[in-house]
Amino acid sequence: xxxxxxxxxxxxxxxxxxxxxxxxxxxxxxxxxxxxxxxxxxxxxxxxxxxxxxxxxxxxxxxxxxxxxxxxxxxxxxxxxxxxxxxxxxxxxxxxxxxxxxxxxxxxxxxxxxxxxxxxxxxxxxxxxxxxxxxxxxxxxxxxxxxxxxxxxxxxxxxxxxxxxxxxxxxxxxxxxxxxxxxxxxxxxxxxxxxxxxxxxxxxxxxxxxxxxxxxxxxxxxxxxxxxxxxxxxxxxxxxxxxxxxx
Amino acid sequence: xxxxxxxxxxxxxxxxxxxxxxxxxxxxxxxxxxxxxxxxxxxxxxxxxxxxxxxxxxxxxxxxxxxxxxxxxxxxxxxxxxxxxxxxxxxxxxxxxxxxxxxxxxxxxxxxxxxxxxxxxxxxxxxxxxxxxxxxxxxxxxxxxxxxxxxxxxxxxxxxxxxxxxxxxxxxxxxxxxxxxxxxxxxxxxxxxxxxxxxxxxxxxxxxxxxxxxxxxxxxxxxxxxxxxxxxxxxxxxxxxxxxxxxxxxxxxxxxxxxxxxxxxxxxxxxxxxxxxxxxxxxxxxxxxxxxxxxxxxxxxxxxxxxxxxxxxxxxxxxxxxxxxxxxxxxxxxxxxxxxxxxxxxxxxxxxxxxxxxxxxxxxxxxxxxxxxxxxxxxxxxxxxxxxxxxxxxxxxxxxxxxxxxxxxxxxxxxxxxxxxxxxxxxxxxxxxxxxxxxxxxxxxxxxxxxxxxxxxxxxxxxxxxxxxxxxxxxxxxxxxxxxxxxxxxxxxxxxxxxxxxxxxxxxxxxxxxxxxxxxxxxxxxxxxxxxxxxxxxxxxxxxxxxxxxxxxxxxxxxxxxxxxxxxxxxxxxxxxxxxxxxxxxxxxxxxxxxxxxxxxxxxxx
Numbered sequence: 019x020x021x022x023x024x025x026x027x028x029x030x031x032x033x034x035x036x037x038x039x040x041x042x043x044x045x046x047x048x049x050x051x052x053x054x055x056x057x058x059x060x061x062x063x064x065x066x067x068x069x070x071x072x073x074x075x076x077x078x079x080x081x082x083x084x085x086x087x088x089x090x091x092x093x094x095x096x097x098x099x100x101x102x103x104x105x106x107x108x109x110x111x112x113x114x115x116x117x118x119x120x121x122x123x124x125x126x127x128x129x130x131x132x133x134x135x136x137x138x139x140x141x142x143x144x145x146x147x148x149x150x151x152x153x154x155x156x157x158x159x160x161x162x163x164x165x166x167x168x169x170x171x172x173x174x175x176x177x178x179x180x181x182x183x184x185x186x187x188x189x190x191x192x193x194x195x196x197x198x199x200x201x202x203x204x205x206x207x208x209x210x211x212x213x214x215x216x217x218x219x220x221x222x223x224x225x226x227x228x229x230x231x232x233x234x235x236x237x238x239x240x241x242x243x244x245x246x247x248x249x250x251x252x253x254x255x256x257x258x259x260x261x262x263x264x265x
Numbered sequence: 266x267x268x269x270x271x272x273x274x275x276x277x278x279x280x281x282x283x284x285x286x287x288x289x290x291x292x293x294x295x296x297x298x299x300x301x302x303x304x305x306x307x308x309x310x311x312x313x314x315x316x317x318x319x320x321x322x323x324x325x326x327x328x329x330x331x332x333x334x335x336x337x338x339x340x341x342x343x344x345x346x347x348x349x350x351x352x353x354x355x356x357x358x359x360x361x362x363x364x365x366x367x368x369x370x371x372x373x374x375x376x377x378x379x380x381x382x383x384x385x386x387x388x389x390x391x392x393x394x395x396x397x398x399x400x401x402x403x404x405x406x407x408x409x410x411x412x413x414x415x416x417x418x419x420x421x422x423x424x425x426x427x428x429x430x431x432x433x434x435x436x437x438x439x440x441x442x443x444x445x446x447x448x449x450x451x452x453x454x455x456x457x458x459x460x461x462x463x464x465x466x467x468x469x470x471x472x473x474x475x476x477x478x479x480x481x482x483x484x485x486x487x488x489x490x491x492x493x494x495x496x497x498x499x500x501x502x503x504x505x506x507x508x509x510x511x512x513x514x515x516x517x518x519x520x521x522x523x524x525x526x527x528x529x530x531x532x533x534x535x536x537x538x539x540x541x542x543x544x545x546x547x548x549x550x551x552x553x554x555x556x557x558x559x560x561x562x563x564x565x566x567x568x569x570x571x572x573x574x575x576x577x578x579x580x581x582x583x584x585x586x587x588x589x590x591x592x593x594x595x596x597x598x599x600x601x602x603x604x605x606x607x608x609x610x611x612x613x614x615x616x617x618x619x620x621x622x623x624x625x626x627x628x629x630x631x632x633x634x635x636x637x638x639x640x641x642x643x644x645x646x647x648x649x650x651x652x653x654x655x656x657x658x659x660x661x662x663x664x665x666x667x668x669x670x671x672x673x674x675x676x677x678x679x680x681x682x683x684x685x686x687x688x689x690x691x692x693x694x695x696x697x698x699x700x701x702x703x704x705x706x707x708x709x710x711x712x713x714x715x716x717x718x719x720x721x722x723x724x725x726x727x728x729x730x731x732x733x734x735x736x737x738x739x740x741x742x743x744x745x746x747x748x749x750x751x752x753x754x755x756x757x758x759x760x761x762x763x764x765x766x767x768x769x770x771x772x773x774x775x776x777x778x779x780x781x782x783x784x785x786x787x788x789x790x791x792x793x794x795x796x797x798x799x800x801x802x803x804x805x806x807x808x809x810x811x812x813x814x815x816x817x818x819x820x821x822x823x824x825x826x827x828x829x830x831x832x833x834x835x836x837x838x839x840x841x842x843x844x845x846x847x848x849x850x851x852x853x854x855x856x857x858x859x860x861x862x863x864x865x866x867x868x869x870x871x
Contacts, residue, residue, distance in 0.1 A: 058738040058739075058740065058741075059738055068431075071431075071435055072434075072435065073431050073434065073435070086435075086437055088435065089432075089435055089436070090431065090432065090435055092428035092431070092432070093428075094428060097427045097428045097429065098427075098428040098429055098432060099429050100427075100429045100433075100446075100447050100450075100451070101451065102447075102450040102451055103446070103447070103450075108429075111433060111436055111438060111446075112436040146826055154432070157432060157436070158432070160436075161435075161436050161437075176594040176595055176765060177594065177765065177766070177767065177805055177808055177809050178594060178804060178805060178808050178822065178823040179826075180808065180809075181807075181808030181809070181810075181820035181821060181822045182808075182820075182822040184810070184820055185819045185820055185822060188819070203738060203739060204739075205739070205812070206768075206809075206810045206811045206812050206814070207810055209810070209812060209814075209816070210810035210814055210816055210820070233812070243740055244739060244740060245812075246743070247739040247740045247742065247743040248739060248811075248812055249739075249742075249766070249768035249769045249771070249772045249811075250768065250772065250811055250812060250813075
């Protein structure tokens with residue numbers, strides 16, 4: 019297996035009883051790039067992510083990433099950190115450095131996500147939602163992931179905090195050459211963060227390709243419907259145009 | 266334990282338990298000799314000066330025996346509790362470590378045991394283990410274990426669903442370590458609380474076993490054994506039963522009360538300190554509003570005890586056929602503003618305003634019942650979660666019709682027809698069919714539209730929509746926004762649309778009021794968002810990526826965070842985070858009109 023081989027998901031199927039949540043889905047995530055996964059709730063985005071992360075039993079294959087080298091950051095900052103564990107301990111759990119160097123490594127990771135190294139002794143309840151998400155990102159990075167899955171990581175955050183977390187992800191991608199699967203229901207956010215987009219519906223992929231192609235010239239009717247529904251705040255839109263869009 | 270019980274029952278429980286522990290420690294050295302002294306001349310006597318509670322069949326002092334027995338009774342109960350809880354916790358956590366099938370088998374076995382009467386289980390185990398103290402302790406332990414296993418398993422399962430457990434699994438933390446590091450610490454508190462109650466149960470159970478002759482055997486004695494011995498002479502010396510019976514009752518009560526109050530203390534957070542909030546004072550507003558104003562709010566303030574003031578002197582005006590957007594981040598006070606207008610501020614919050622007028626009627630001038638009637642007929646509220654706004658047990662049509670019969674005085678047939686008509690108006694296909702369905706049969710978007718239809722049953726003057734589309738998909742959101750817009754256009758009601766999403770607000774609203782730390786900092790036409798002047802509004806707009814954002818540039822961010830409703834200072838609340846802030850910002854800038862429809866509260870922008 020070449021290190022530059024893309025992460026290749028092929029024929030992935032997840033069933034819950036008689037319901038098929040993800041249906042023979044195939045997707046390629048090139049190394050060092052970010053692929054966005056969009057779709058409505060219930061389309062199977064999060065199920066796919068959990069299956070790729072090894073948290074759900076599934077059929078199909080995932081190649082290009084060693085088992086156990088997938089890390090995930092979740093939507094809800096309040097549930098993604100153990101309330102009884104300090105930030106430093108949470109991050110240290112994933113590191114693979116000797117005990118003696120652990121404190122230094124935790125400090126390095128905290129600084130990487132733009133938090134003071136002194137936060138290691140704090141507990142999740144002392145942090146804001148955005149800070150918790152940064153810690154969750156640091157914990158995921160501690161394990162040196164070959165694939166990082168971000169599952170709606172800014173949906174529970176306020177707008178001003180969302181911006182900072184998105185900026186951080188972009189910086190990290192540049193610095194560390196991260197390979198990322200970025201799941202969101204917000205197409206504007208996906209457009210801003212990702213290089214490629216895959217659109218899911220009813221457990222299947224309806225369209226995928228480079229961001230500018232999918233968003234600039236969508237081929238599938240569902241992609242077009244999604245794009246039309248994005249609330250726009252553009253200076254070009256005049257008052258009448260804006261109101262017409264809603265009416 | 267962080268919180269000690271403060272209620273009288275809890276204090277009583279704690280007192281009884283403390284007394285019992287003291288007795289267990291010092292009882293035997295003080296009274297063991299007296300309790301063992303056989304006196305053939307004073308057999309089976311009643312109460313006397315020498316023997317307060319009389320003597321038993323061998324002439325031994327019953328009070329001394331009861332006091333001395335505390336140690337054995339408590340010790341055995343403690344042992345049984347430990348066995349029961351340890352076994353229960355082990356059984357309850359086993360499914361987390363075992364392979365899936367084995368785990369299921371354990372759960373099934375536990376469920377089966379829970380269905381067994383506990384005392385029967387205890388006796389069965391005791392018969393197998395031997396009819397002595399050891400057997401009884403094992404029996405009671407076995408009887409306690411299933412309930413504890415069930416509790417542990419339920420709590421473990423809920424914690425196991427948390428994302429941090431998934432994260433730990435992905436990091437390769439072994440399952441038994443996940444259990445000891447992440448799961449057990451998070452369920453420890455309720456387990457400890459239940460142990461206190463289990464101790465009471467174990468004590469009663471053991472006493473029952475000894476009383477039945479299946480527990481402690483002579484010459485050893487616990488309270489149950491004393492009862493057993495005294496019961497034979499209950500018609501001769503009834504007082505002999507009193508002491509051990511009283512001791513058992515008291516101890517059982519003590520542990521139960523203590524456990525109960527621990528559980529209650531853990532479940533409830535402490536009420537905020539400080540006395541009730543004073544009703545915020547406000548000066549009457551002199552100016553008269555425009556004639557088509559449906560909502561006029563002047564200097565609305567909401568305060569909670571302890572200095573928390575989530576809404577500070579907010580003034581808003583909504584005209585007929587207009588949607589006013591109220592936008593802000595969590596904690597800005599936008600939802601509390603809506604709650605205050607709907608008279609829904611939760612206890613112990615206090616609302617004060619110079620004026621709240623709904624459709625030209627002053628709410629402050631009405632009696633409580635008049636106000637309720639006015640709000641019921643002319644205010645419609647739509648919340649974020651449509652599921653909780655509809656009663657799951659009733660059909661949609663019936664719920665809508667009820668609004669019309671209750672507040673509009675319509676007959677039942679009229680109301681039903683109107684419900685179908687309103688469902689049709691919010692673009693629900695097959696409205697007559699939908700009216701016959703239950704809420705759970707509808708999709709999220711349909712449910713939210715049904716709630717809007719419910720609001721339109723009477724002709725409302727004002728619709729308050731609090732994050733109505735936050736829980737919905739974008740395509741569904743578009744539909745709901747359109748329905749709201751149409752409803753406002755057709756009925757000429759006014760609407761207050763509350764959202765954290767400035768893009769959504771910009772799209773559906775006519776005017777926008779931006780809230781920060783409890784105050785409106787800018788009010789502007791929706792089309793002018795890109796000409797926003799307040800540094801906070803500008804940052805909000807800049808931090809939101811839209812379909813035209815330059816992908817090569819980082820998003821605007823705001824350093825720091827919004828002050829909590831209790832820590833808002835005297836000056837401009839945004840000053841700490843503002844690049845333009847100067848010394849002047851130590852004094853709070855008032856919201857001032859800059860051009861016809863554009864008001865800004867900032868010293869530094871024109």
